[in-house]
Amino acid sequence: MYKYDQYDQQMVDTRVAEFRDQVRRRLGGQLTEEQFRPLRLQNGLYLQLHAYMLRVAVPYGTLNSAQMTALGDIADKYDRGYGHFTTRQNIQYNWIKLEETPDILADLAAIEMHAIQTSGNCIRNISSDQFAGAAADEVVDPRPYAELLRQWSSFHPEFLVLPRKFKFAVIASETDRAAMKLHDIGIKMVKNAAGEVGAQFYVGGGMGRTPMIAPMIREFVPLDQLITYAEACLRVYNRYGRRDNKYKARIKILVHELGKEEYTRQVEEEFAHLLGQDIEPPIAELERIKTHFTDPAFEVGAPDDLDLTDPDFRLWVERNCHTHKQPGYSVATVSLKPVGGIPGDASADQIRLMAQLAKDYSLDELRVTHAQNIVFPHVRKADLYTVWKALDEAELSTANLDTVGDIIACPGLDYCSLANARSIPLAQKISQAFGSAEKQSELGELKLKISGCINACGHHHAGHIGVLGVDRKGVENYQLLLGGSEGADTSLGQITGRGFDEDGVVEAIETATQVYLSNKQGEERFLDTYRRIGMAPFKEAIYG
């Protein structure tokens, strides 16, 4: 994985010094809160319901064990002993003190991490496929391109005060595990007919109050023009994105209002101009970055057999492990969704344990997934049982990946100052009602996603079943959506009808699953059945 050189290290160290200076000026009265707020946000420091919250970037979701250990230590030293993994592959701490923030950033810099641009109206942390470098189906490892973009977007002088936040995702597989088309810019690395690698650009996707699926605007951008093309996309947005209404300021609205053709025309014009400006890093830079992402030292000839006599282990392998490109290895996902638990939360001890296991059994690597889970990307099959045993003792062995218990939920009104309703208690209720192994196996793949407000941090539009919390005259109310999806077959969920209280929405979900089970044909998933029979039978059963 990527290792900082003296320049990268100097950049994060300089940022620590800059933020320390900004905090000094804030506490000393030279900066008002109004002036300080955009500055602290560009360093991932929010004010949430109970305290400051710090969001730490996990670039393209990749971590080593030393970094993971340090994240656990930060939770103990500066917070209240836990961290929350987010849908943007980052980690958040909920009880941060302003005065201590510069020291936290210094601790992060010491392990080549930072909180740069994890909030604010700028280019955010670049997300990617959590199986990158391990997936059997990838064209190339997408992370070198994400790293190239990370460096380009860090402190980009022209794009620090965009109309609104800006999110990239980079993938390189046919199977989209990163919700690529629901980003401001989604990039899919592809090979053309001549076998050359290039970047396919999708621009103007997003969730929030106006969910949109990004259209493709360029089939193939050559690698020696990647940064220049991204710069053109951003410049057109910075100049013409709406600034009169924050709800219409995302690039998806610009692309929608101009039309894909006109936006593309403007980008191509700007691109042609920028090609003459000598802003593209040389291919040698990409090659340099790539040397950090060569395959780790896989054991050749590692055995492929697994002893599955332990039924609990067998279930976990079936649910949570994926095919690795290297024979004898497996990709194992640790679910942070125990029945009745808080989706995405992990205690400092759990974080350090996962770090240790990664060090001992996953060639020192971990990944954070957008579904708020942790991945050990490179586990020898021979070690899987040992890993599972250790996870089991730490209550981290829940076998529910991509099932109804593997709920994505935003922090909701328990933590978030923007939320209208609580998400976590509902997630807990649902996982208790549907989380049994029998129920999960009966329902199969079923992605359930909960947001506590229209900003859609819980990706409710993209859930096979989605729930949106709203405020109805001071009382929490929940709307139900069906039919969303985030993969290669991206679609947006439709609202069933009037909302419910907390128990009511659990009942409605129960009814929806009954409709599925009684209409299911063959191996259909919930989503397949919904797509075949449509909303009407669900609506009728739910509202009768």
Add this chain to the structure above:
Amino acid sequence: MVDVQFRFRNDEAVNDPAVTVDSFGEQSNASAVRIEPGDDARKLLPFLGRLKLIEVNFPAWTDGRGYSSARVLREAGFEGELRAVGDVVIDMLSHLRRCGIDSFAPDHALNEADAKAAFDRWENVYQAAADGRDAIWRKRHG
């Protein structure tokens, strides 16, 4: 008229009154113009030769259109004074410089020491921009 607080040029300061982009076309003698966030900087490109000063106005520093305007002008070869005016804040000074701004007339004078620290903050930069500095990738590969 607000004073220029920082200037990174050796030529004589330009004090000609700046006209708006809209009225510029008719006032063929004007040598200074002020760009508002919503103006298209490219409208000025045919006239860059006779412009001595272009002011880029930031009514609020959180509106970043002026950064693109500044770069567009420098990329087109403008060599006159490019002045940031309005809500110019310490923490953006070095980024404004990178986009080609070379003089600063903030509405409210900035603390000199803090501003100096901000101008000197970034010894290295990740991108090529309008200030001619070598990006880190160029230093890595020569």
Add this chain to the structure above:
Amino acid sequence: MKILTGNDLKSGAVVWWDGSEWSKYVNSAEDVGDNGDAIIAREEGARRVFSAYVIDGERDANGVRPAHIKERIRALGPTVRPDLTLKPGDPDAGNWVI
């Protein structure tokens, strides 16, 4: 009643105006009547709090109850982590917010 809340500048902690200083406990909140804006200006100016604002509330048998659920959650702490609330020993404390 009108009560005044904000966050402690250094720690970010939720605080309530008790008539002479800031308290962590909503039950200490005093009715600020029409004086909210003046107190906010003074206290934010002195950089003791930030993000301060006036909300509706009422005093009942259990103490001061903010009118909106969001403010009740701010007053208590996250309902899903009773151990991190201001009433860690009271398993039913979360019911108060609903």
